[in-house]
Amino acid sequence: MATGRTHRPATRSRGIPEATVARLPLYLRALTALSERSVPTVSSEELAAAAGVNSAKLRKDFSYLGSYGTRGVGYDVEYLVYQISRELGLTQDWPVVIVGIGNLGAALAGYGGFASRGFRVAALIDADPAMTGKPVAGIPVQHSDDLEKIINEDGVSIGVIATPAGVAQQVCDRLVAAGVTSILNFAPTVLSVPDGVDVRKVDLSIELQILAFHEQRKAGEEAGAEGGPDSGTDTGAPTAPPAARTAGGSRKGPDGDVPAVMPA
């Protein structure tokens, strides 16, 4: 930035910004919908609306991919679908293994958006011998003893972890050792992986907590002018704060001390 970016980015677009990459699938989905309705072209304004972003952002995003689009007209839907697909690597297909076939794993196995767009469920793996051989979403579950063999035979590089948190790290380690370099983690744990391995995390409870934060904020505003943080709703007022600082005068949070009612 500071240095002004002399000319073209050397070896070609080294680096589409992460934020842009994260939005490409959104654009792709919107474009696919247009494509199915046989809409031939779309403006940045329309497409942005369909994807739920603003149009300047969309145009900037596309500018990282190249100069697709025609001024005064818009973007050719089919062409863009192809270009984005290629950029995302969806023109090849990616075998994926799902480890942990509980409720969630089963749901994922049956998820339609999985099969479409280049992803193929290569195997379902579970540690429970009772599951072995049982078909889930039409695919027979295999035992985790064979994990390494499965990964190797199918050339799997993407793994989905849907196990309980307690075993997620060891499953992860085995996947990585077997050659998996991208992991989608549904278990509520921080996974540690060597450099070069990507991990993305999907965490229901985190999302809910973020919503709760905003929800609380709304309630606070709507209620009293600027009253305390949450003026109790049901604050029992009992017990004492876990470890009430060493007394002292440190300027703590909003209203000093209140007991915790932490759920398990």
Next chain:
Amino acid sequence: MATGRTHRPATRSRGIPEATVARLPLYLRALTALSERSVPTVSSEELAAAAGVNSAKLRKDFSYLGSYGTRGVGYDVEYLVYQISRELGLTQDWPVVIVGIGNLGAALAGYGGFASRGFRVAALIDADPAMTGKPVAGIPVQHSDDLEKIINEDGVSIGVIATPAGVAQQVCDRLVAAGVTSILNFAPTVLSVPDGVDVRKVDLSIELQILAFHEQRKAGEEAGAEGGPDSGTDTGAPTAPPAARTAGGSRKGPDGDVPAVMPA
């Protein structure tokens, strides 16, 4: 903040950055684990490692909450757990409804992390009459005709949508009309909601596509020095690009034209 924080923040900390809010649940989880092991205090360095972030970021994050923590020592685990919980609004409990009890909805209903930390599944709702009354994860499914009544009676403000994409928007509309102001959406659609309603989205297929992007990138680097985007892997080379631009010289992507093989 900027203004040196004369005394207490006026109306109180107007505005913890979103990025910080999104990490609080991570810290909370790590702290809860420490708490269970009866660890009394923790340094920013240790806690950051457990949460998978760097310690400067963690300290900055905490600084938005107030001055908990003791120089030369670290943070009192229990105290921090409480403060973060309160900040996130987890000291009150939030009734949640889940709409769409298919594979995914059932998985969510049974998800442990749900019940803990202040969230309570108030109702499971599905449009299929055959599901009505059937218990899922111990909770009887109710019919979507009663959606409004359920929301009102239980004072639900958070809704989870796990329906097929096709009906997600209308379910969303009904939830909002009934008074829900926070929505967690698992359906692969962009939901439009009025101002004041928060939507968060969890989308498997988007996460996979982002992984595929990076995966492809790795493959590219590891192979030829800096060659084309993916040098084919299996590119049939057939058919023509959807709408091959009006010829012209616009500097398109990396290697001009290649056919699309888009999956449905």
Next chain:
DNA sequence: CTTTGTGAAGGAATTCACAGCT
């Protein structure tokens, strides 16, 4: 005219690095 593509401005998040407290 319409709409893209993009410099430049503005804002947000991260990281540095150290003053200040314990």
Next chain:
DNA sequence: AGCTGTGAATTCCTTCACAAAG
């Protein structure tokens, strides 16, 4: 000594607004 809390520097992302292209 050790560790937090935070201004300042940096990097990343978004938005503006307009020149260039059809």
